[in-house]
Amino acid sequence: MNIKxxxxxxxxxxxxxxxxxEKNAVHVLQGKNAQGKTNIVEGIYFLSLLRSFRTNKTVNMIRHGQSSFVIEAEVETKGRVEELKAAVSGTKKQLFRFNDPVARYSEFVGTVNAVLFCPDDMTxxxxxxxxxxxxxxxxLIKLSRSYTATLSHYQKLLKERNQALKQPCPDQTLIGIYTKQMIADQKIIIRQRAAFxxxxxxxxxKLYPFFSGGEEKIDAIYETFAKEEDTETAMEKMYAKTLERDIQYKNTQLGIHKDDFLFLLNGMPVVQIASQGQKRSALLSLKLGLAxxxxxxxxxxxxxxxxxxxSELDQDRRKKLIEMLPHEMQIFITxxxxxxxxxxxxxxxxxEIENGTVKEETHERTEE
Structure with a gap:
């Protein structure tokens, strides 16, 4: 996939x-801070997910003194070219493919598939x-439509169950119906999350040793309320035990909406023992693994x-990162x-980016 x-x-x-x-090329965006480098990356990311990784308010992306912004792109994917356009005014988004309006976000999101690393990911x-x-x-939403549909259905059921719990006299039969349907969804979600x-x-x-020299190992533990092999009957018993507490707190206390993922470095939590450089190396390994x-x-x-x-990668790790990037991938580096x-x-x-102006220079590797 390439942005043309x-x-x-x-x-x-x-x-x-x-x-x-350029197709499958590295594009290096250089310049001092606050000149517009990250804005280019943000624009590509916005086309991917229709949201920014820097702000929750789209109005913040509109140039000062203007009322709207537009991003257009030609995207090459599997030998065909897609023409995309996103026009944003306030909180309203208008989306187009080949200049034809797109009715649903789902018909637009994912056309550009982008994997992002940014400093805020360190948290x-x-x-x-x-x-x-x-x-x-x-x-997972990018990779599996069935996951997307199941997670959306579960979230709807969870909202309805919580509304039922908030009633002055909760209908336990209705709550039980929601619970049974939620369990069916959760078995699918747990299985797909665990496999992913x-x-x-x-x-x-496999990627992390490129950064660590093979002396460290990263891992992750999926922490959820049930095991993959638990039957629906076993999960129903778990919910039965917490029903009284759910009614008391008027909220569903048990479920995959409480899941966590514990990342480890040499068997210890990354958050406790890893340096900033180690965290960055671990995160880069996750992102490249995802790609x-x-x-x-x-x-x-x-x-x-x-x-x-x-930032916070030494010279050796910087060079190793460049070396391990796939040649069949289009890459943008700020x-x-x-x-x-x-x-x-x-x-x-x-x-070279300076105050929103761009000076371009192409470098082709010559064989010696």
Whole structure:
């Protein structure tokens, strides 16, 4: 998958900008802070999921003094080209494919499949369980329509069960019906989450030695209320034990909406023992492992977005990261420091970004 062309209108600090990108090339966006490097990465990410990784308010992405922004792109995927357009005014989004309006977000999201690393991802290990569930769920939603449908159905049932629990005289028969349906959904969700985490860690464990020199091992434990082999009857008994407490607190206390994922370094929690460099290396291994899973399932690599990736990585780890990036993947890297051209053995384009203006330089590796 590749972004061929990208256009911004009134997006962040770009009034009007147009970019052409090379297939399967590395695109290095260099410049001082607050010049517009990350805005380019954010624009690509927005096309992928229709949300920013920097703000929860789309109005913050509109150029000062303007009332809306537009992002347009030509995306090459499996030999065909998609023309995409997202126009945002306030909280309203208008979406287009080949200039035809798109009625549902689901018809747009995922056309651009992008995997992002950004500094805020570093909180994954120390943040609340909800953040780690979100990380797992977002990636599974990209990979499995059945997971998306099942998780959406479960969340609807959970909301309805909680509403039933809030009634002055809760209808336990109705609550039981919701519980039974939730259990059926949860068996599917638990199985898919467990399989995904297992596969992701197998990939990450192979990648992490590139950073650590083979002296450390990362792993993850999926912490959920039930085991995969538990029967529906066994899960019903768990809910029966907590029903009185659920009624007391007017909320469902048990379920996959409470799940957590504990990341380990040499058998100990990453959040407790890992340095910032080790956390960054672990996170990069997870992201690159995810890209490999997408490639194996979809037949093409996602677009890789690496925002400020080199901070707190030493020179050796920086070079190793460049070396391990798949050549069949289009990659965007932002950096406040110049990156040596001789680190690359593949086509790479350098962009100097200053106050929303872009100067482009192409570097082709020459054989000696």
């Amino acid at each position: 062309k990208l256009k911004f209108y009134h997006f962040r600090n770009y009034d009007k900008a147009s970019f052409s990108f 994954l290990f120390s943040d609340s369980p909800a953040a780690r569930r979100k990380f797992i769920d977002m990636e 985490v297992k596969e992701l860690m197998e990939k990450a464990q 490999q899973i997408i490639y194996e399932k979809d037949g093409q690599y996602p677009i890789l977005l690496l925002d400020d990736v080199f 950096s406040a420091e110049p990156i040596p051209k001789d680190w690359f053995d593949r086509p790479v384009k350098f962009y």
